[in-house]
Amino acid sequence: MASLQKILFVEDDPDIQMVAQLALEAVGGYTVQMCSSGAEALAVAEQFAPDLILLDVMMPGMDGPTTLAELRKKPALAQTPVIFMTARVQRHEVEQYLALGAADVISKPFDPMTLSAQVAAIWMKAYETRSC
Amino acid sequence: MKPDPAEQFEALRRRYASQIGDRVEAIVTAWRQLEQSQWDKTVGMEARQLAHKLAGSAAMFGFADLGAVAREIDIGLKEWLEHDQPLDVAAYHALAQQVRLLQRMVKEGKVTTVLPESASKPPPVLAPTPADQPSEPPPPSTTLPQPLALHSYASSSREPNGRPHTIILVEDDQDFAINLSEQLQLFNYDVHLVNDLEGLPTLVRALNPAAIVMDVVFPSGDLAGTESIAAIQRERTVPVPVIYISQRDDFTARLAAVRSGGHAYFAKPVDAGRLIEALDRLTGVEENTPLRVLIVDDDPDFGQRCVQSLETAGMYARAIADPRETLDQLQTFQPDLIILDMYMPICSGKELASVIRQQDRYVGMPIVFLSAETNRSQQQSALSLGADDFLAKPITPEDLVAAISARAGRARYIQRFLLRDSLTGLLNHQAVEEELAREFARAERLQQPLAIVMIDIDHFKRVNDRYGHIIGDQVLRSFARLLHQRLRKSDLIGRHGGEEFLIALPNTSVIEARTLIDGIRESFSALRHYGPAGVFGVTFSAGIAGYPQHRSQIGAMQAADAALYQAKRAGRNRVVVDMTSSEAPSAITMAAIVPSPAGQQLNWRALIISANGIQRRLLRQALTEHNIMYDVVDNVEHALTYESPIPPNLILVDMTQIEGVRTPHLMSLRDHFTAARIVTIAPAAAEPRAAATIAFGTDDYLLLPLAAGALPALLDRLSASERNAL
Numbered sequence: 130m131a132s133l134q135k136i137l138f139v140e141d142d143p144d145i146q147m148v149a150q151l152a153l154e155a156v157g158g159y160t161v162q163m164c165s166s167g168a169e170a171l172a173v174a175e176q177f178a179p180d181l182i183l184l185d186v187m188m189p190g191m192d193g194p195t196t197l198a199e200l201r202k203k204p205a206l207a208q209t210p211v212i213f214m215t216a217r218v219q220r221h222e223v224e225q226y227l228a229l230g231a232a233d234v235i236s237k238p239f240d241p242m243t244l245s246a247q248v249a250a251i252w253m254k255a256y257e258t259r260s261c
Numbered sequence: 262m263k264p265d266p267a268e269q270f271e272a273l274r275r276r277y278a279s280q281i282g283d284r285v286e287a288i289v290t291a292w293r294q295l296e297q298s299q300w301d302k303t304v305g306m307e308a309r310q311l312a313h314k315l316a317g318s319a320a321m322f323g324f325a326d327l328g329a330v331a332r333e334i335d336i337g338l339k340e341w342l343e344h345d346q347p348l349d350v351a352a353y354h355a356l357a358q359q360v361r362l363l364q365r366m367v368k369e370g371k372v373t374t375v376l377p378e379s380a381s382k383p384p385p386v387l388a389p390t391p392a393d394q395p396s397e398p399p400p401p402s403t404t405l406p407q408p409l410a411l412h413s414y415a416s417s418s419r420e421p422n423g424r425p426h427t428i429i430l431v432e433d434d435q436d437f438a439i440n441l442s443e444q445l446q447l448f449n450y451d452v453h454l455v456n457d458l459e460g461l462p463t464l465v466r467a468l469n470p471a472a473i474v475m476d477v478v479f480p481s482g483d484l485a486g487t488e489s490i491a492a493i494q495r496e497r498t499v500p501v502p503v504i505y506i507s508q509r510d511d512f513t514a515r516l517a518a519v520r521s522g523g524h525a526y527f528a529k530p531v532d533a534g535r536l537i538e539a540l541d542r543l544t545g546v547e548e549n550t551p552l553r554v555l556i557v558d559d560d561p562d563f564g565q566r567c568v569q570s571l572e573t574a575g576m577y578a579r580a581i582a583d584p585r586e587t588l589d590q591l592q593t594f595q596p597d598l599i600i601l602d603m604y605m606p607i608c609s610g611k612e613l614a615s616v617i618r619q620q621d622r623y624v625g626m627p628i629v630f631l632s633a634e635t636n637r638s639q640q641q642s643a644l645s646l647g648a649d650d651f652l653a654k655p656i657t658p659e660d661l662v663a664a665i666s667a668r669a670g671r672a673r674y675i676q677r678f679l680l681r682d683s684l685t686g687l688l689n690h691q692a693v694e695e696e697l698a699r700e701f702a703r704a705e706r707l708q709q710p711l712a713i714v715m716i717d718i719d720h721f722k723r724v725n726d727r728y729g730h731i732i733g734d735q736v737l738r739s740f741a742r743l744l745h746q747r748l749r750k751s752d753l754i755g756r757h758g759g760e761e762f763l764i765a766l767p768n769t770s771v772i773e774a775r776t777l778i779d780g781i782r783e784s785f786s787a788l789r790h791y792g793p794a795g796v797f798g799v800t801f802s803a804g805i806a807g808y809p810q811h812r813s814q815i816g817a818m819q820a821a822d823a824a825l826y827q828a829k830r831a832g833r834n835r836v837v838v839d840m841t842s843s844e845a846p847s848a849i850t851m852a853a854i855v856p857s858p859a860g861q862q863l864n865w866r867a868l869i870i871s872a873n874g875i876q877r878r879l880l881r882q883a884l885t886e887h888n889i890m891y892d893v894v895d896n897v898e899h900a901l902t903y904e905s906p907i908p909p910n911l912i913l914v915d916m917t918q919i920e921g922v923r924t925p926h927l928m929s930l931r932d933h934f935t936a937a938r939i940v941t942i943a944p945a946a947a948e949p950r951a952a953a954t955i956a957f958g959t960d961d962y963l964l965l966p967l968a969a970g971a972l973p974a975l976l977d978r979l980s981a982s983e984r985n986a987l
Binding site for chain 2: 216223227
């Protein structure tokens, strides 16, 4: 059975990167690759081959939805579950993001102590959906 | 050994906290550069980037309120950057204010109270300064602390009733769900309806609701609801409040609900009033303002430390060193409790307590002495002079907070008990009339309108007779709650008698009051009440009168009462505005004869003359809200060639188009729109200039951003002068 090991985290704010790194590595025990922009994510994603991608919606340059669309063009990443992270989200926006192919949406700020558990639950659900 | 993640987070948080000053400073600097650059977009982009970053990360480290202010700046700059317009003056002021607020939050130490250096500064024991002993630093905190002190800013900048709370309602019975969500919306809850359990976890993560209301029995499993809630709660450190509603009322279902972390359980049919009561409690809507404590101590350092300890515990505290300021402070700060030092150079605590007690209104004010005095007879004599308690210095912050919060809380409770009606929690008969007298005096002093509303529930006796007093009481309570939700904090709401209510709305004209109360009337009549014999609805009638139409409180109350009587006679479930005035021979009989408010009869058709996008948007919004037809043109020239089947009778013109060298434009407008009133539109900061345009021939002016009720007040003034002219 597959398991969640590698996470690609795309976020332009270095402070949030630090918290997330701790939350996912120290609390969750995952291997995390940090990216500061959509472009950077596109450059490293194939090689890193993540099991899951966490993607900030609002980034300068390439925003989250655009990055997702670009990631999906790469065959190796076409199926990788992607979670959007965003502040101040409205319900219709959640539906929009899901329609774009996101596995889930997490609101910022997230709780660093439980982020790993949330991510794991989402990944598990996405994995089960895919295999049946 | 691997370090504990919680400690690592704490280290990160402290590091972040130590940088907040610099981050805010950077935003302030960027803002100044933006001002100096004459609104250069590149500089603007940099400023926005800085605000955006602070907004994004501050909440992550526990500085949610700082983040919220930064978010306002971020959004304001974004709007400007995305529109090809110069920054509007109103928008500029709003932004400048937010930038100053950020600065103040840092400067006043509201942010630094949770900074790392605090660990080395305040001693754990509050002792008088000379006796200060070296003390151990407090143990490091292992959890992520909640910066309590920052909270006050967010709440003070918000509207009284605040933003609606988000509620997720999970219910597969469509009709019931829609009905319940409509009722919840009436009480200012933002309801998201979900039909099945499928998308619930995602929605909870994304919306972060204040509470979930959930039906327990779903087709997918007998107790599927509780199982899915349990899964959601496992993901969180702070559980979401959950209220279950269910067909089932058996022990198994209730137990499953409790085990999954449910906070309340309602068996169907659900009484919406009780459900909302439970929601209010869970989401903290119920009033819970911080206790206020005044400290009088000649040692300012000691006073300051008391303030810190009490504020860390969520109270508002203020310290003064000069006892002579005490009476002023009692009036302006309005503490729930006062702490007095026993020995002060100017006067002793005992003397000061006597001075305070000599004033009728402070007879009930709890006074606590704080002193190094250990002599029992001295303590006794202090207590005999009207002090409520005696606390000995030195005292630990914990003991101080515990002693003070218990006493102040009790005092407030008793005060509430004396002033409030026990059934509805509203002001009681006597309190509301006393407060009303104060409001009347204030309206007179400030020359502001004041509306007085008398409300009577229609056929309330029938409700009591048919459904019993318990149900009747429920109706009264839900009405009281509705009033609370819809009115401002500054409005007085009282239960005047059995089913009669008295409301005073400061700075509100009777016409505005009518719109407001009529909205409440509609909501109330839509509310469903649940009795043993089924579901029923109740209505109310209201009469409105006010200052300056009536110059005395008694006159205004009588006129409101007469208007209420008229509403009842006209068939109930309606709002009638009194149109008499104290100059009229008999206010009471006039109210019954005069048919309807003249001010509302004028049918306004507005023409906005402005090239300023934000100004146009604000005006359009306001006019639409008040159902006034309008059209928009860019400049005076266009206005003069503007053709319409019905000519406008209200011209709203941007001040910059008729000021200075453009004053002739105003003459042209006057000549062209002979039957119209001309009103200058200007930013609030330019009020003197706007007022000056009246000398050149405008009828009035309107300031942006619009204050609540500013537009109806303007129309009122215009209608009134119209009537006088006739």
